[in-house]
Amino acid sequence: TVGAIGYGAYEIYGKRHPLEQKPFDPKKRTVVVLGSGWGAVSFLKSINTDDYNVMVVSPRNYFLFTPLLPSCTVGTIELRSIMEPIRFITQHKSRNVKFYESECTDIDPESKTISITDVSDIKGSVSNTTVPYDYLVMAIGADNQTFGMAGVREFACFLKEIWDAQKIRTRLMDCVESAGFAKQAPEEVDRLLHMVVVGGGPTGVEYAAELHDFLKDDLEVWYPELADKFRITLVEALPNVLPMFSSQLIQYTESTFKQNKIEVLTKTMVKEVADKEIKVMDANKNLVSIPYGLLVWATGNCPRPLARKLMARIKEAQTSPRGILVDDYMRVAGAPDVYAIGDCTFSKYAPTAQVATQQGLYLASVFENLARMEEGQNKKITPFEYSHQGSLAYIGSDKAIADLPFLNGNVSVGGVATYVFWRSVYISNMFSFRNRFLVVGDWMKSKVFGRDVSR
Ligand code: FAD
Ligand code: MG
Ligand code: MG
Ligand code: MG
Ligand code: MG
Structure with missing residues (x-):
């Protein structure tokens, strides 16, 4: 510091x-x-x-x-x-x-x-x-990968740019307030409060984790009548989430998600995206409809x-x-x-x-x-060599995971200490002092006052 x-x-x-x-x-x-x-x-x-x-x-x-x-x-x-x-x-x-x-x-x-x-x-x-x-x-x-699937650009939210985060935040609060609207049908309440994330890479996992924290720490407090109706589902086509992490950390993430009641559907392929539901092919090759209020699409790049x-x-x-x-x-x-x-x-x-x-x-x-x-100096241009410093991801409830190259081996760690490490790594990598100052301020603000639930 x-x-x-x-x-x-x-x-x-x-x-x-x-x-x-x-x-x-x-x-x-x-x-x-x-x-x-x-x-x-x-x-x-x-x-x-x-x-x-x-x-x-x-x-x-x-x-x-x-x-x-x-x-x-x-x-x-x-x-x-x-x-x-x-x-x-x-x-x-x-x-x-x-x-x-x-x-x-x-x-x-x-x-x-x-x-x-x-x-x-x-x-x-x-x-x-x-x-x-x-x-x-x-x-x-x-660009965001959509696999050319109709409806993704129209109905889903991406998570790459500032306006994406803004749109997600607004839509989430819209869903919550509409679910609380007078005489809303119970199945409509369930749909509106179902947040679906497509893609089990770091972006999808970290988004699900942040959403979980928000539900637990804030929304369940401010909307007690809806508290037991919030649901998060993560859909992934591969057999597991976070394929770039060690199998130990994948298991740790999946069990943390289970404790946090984030449902993880692996080997599940999205087939159709409509305004209120997606159709997926599940692990047993059945076509299943999943109604959602908010759909976040994080399936990688093109x-x-x-x-x-x-x-x-x-x-x-x-x-x-x-x-x-x-x-x-x-x-x-x-x-x-x-x-x-x-x-x-x-x-x-x-x-x-x-x-x-x-x-x-x-x-x-x-x-x-x-x-x-x-200028005539004798210089040699050598090829680019990548040096991997490790992989980190936030998985919710103040826990993070890290795979770090260490003394020619690899350490896999997960938990609250890793989260403290995660924060300090990001803070010290943050580009400017001004940004560091602002982010630390935001963290303190949301600790003291809770997160803002205005739309
Ligand atoms: P970008 O950072 O995406 O920059 C592209 C720039 O090009 C933008 O300024 C864009 O406006 C501009 N541009 C676009 N089109 C044009 C055009 N036609 N003409 C001129 N300019 C154009 N990586 C990590 O290592 N660790 C992480 O923890 C991590 N977390 C992530 C979390 C999220 C939510 C996301 C979305 C990504 C994360 N990544 C992370 C990945 C990382 O952000 C990208 O790999 C990185 O941004 C790539 O850098 P880039 O310069 O290639 O592209
Ligand atoms: Mg760039
Ligand atoms: Mg960038
Ligand atoms: Mg301009
Ligand atoms: Mg509304």
Whole structure:
């Protein structure tokens, strides 16, 4: 914490006014970064702007600390506490970093230009343009996987962006208040209070865990007449949840969920999504209808339209439908001077913030070496190597699980101590001192006053 406070002082006193930063230098190469998530921000934090002009294009003008997003769906943490404006992040740079709040809609690797569109509802007179680049860094993340199933986009809530968490929180409270409406039929009350989560990966599990805590700690207190009617069901197609964790921790999670009355339906495939129910094929191959009030869809990633468009343009080199193929130096196959990092790539690693961060740091060091080599220095560019720091997940009732590489082996731990560890890891990894301060404040606030049940 002393280090954190020291760093906070740096953030507060070390910041630069944009006018004190150097302007773009036409003699330097321009690096355009697409995205403002984990990959983009870790690249931006360490790219040396003495060597390059840097420009960022992203439809959102902030970084989002995704690991704490599930906590925002129930109000343990407030949304703004896990957002950090991109301009705050780039203020420490020696050269001003240009930011355009817009979506990149096309990449032309031949003319080395990108097309960008203002994402605003209140556009100015120019809302589409093209921008040239010398180097392009794609860190656009991924889309939600729906398997092309009708009804998912229309009726389910995803959990990836700020507005997803907002929508879940609003819909949850809407269900609860409507269930409490005068003369509501008992089967309708049961439906409205049935929260269904599809997908047993970390996002689905952590969301179910947060929802459980909210029901136990707050909703059952404020809505005593509904207390015994709340239900949470988690649907997973595979034989177990959290396949990336050790079997011991999978068992621990499943037994904690059982104690917490979260029903886990494994080997269960969603077949149809309608506005008030889903149809699933259960483990015995029976088609079963599950009525729900709130449906959260967390079944993983698929490539975004922009990634698909680029892959189609250079399809001789891009042979995987699952993501952008890159080499060990994060170079996009078939597109010179285009790099890709994080969830938008097809890689041997899991799509995690941990991977995206390490790739962003790596790429900034490659750019540093390229600049030194141009000055005649003897530098060598080595391939990217991932170093796994472990996997952590919150599973509810103040318990977390962790698989940590340790002395060439692996430790699997679970419980309340792990949860304290989980919190401190996240807090110390949180990007800015300001965010740390806000999140700790939110945690204290919800401990003292309980979570806010307003819609
Ligand atoms: P993102 O962080 O998704 O960033 C993509 C960026 O690109 C965004 O700013 C987006 O607005 C922008 N963008 C999109 N389209 C365009 C376009 N056309 N043009 C320009 N910009 C565009 N990982 C962990 O390691 N640990 C965890 O505990 C963890 N918890 C998670 C919890 C949740 C709820 C979620 C959703 C994810 C979690 N992850 C976790 C995974 C982690 O968030 C992702 O792996 C990580 O965000 C990937 O980084 P990225 O930079 O590739 O993509
Ligand atoms: Mg990114
Ligand atoms: Mg992100
Ligand atoms: Mg805008
Ligand atoms: Mg209502």
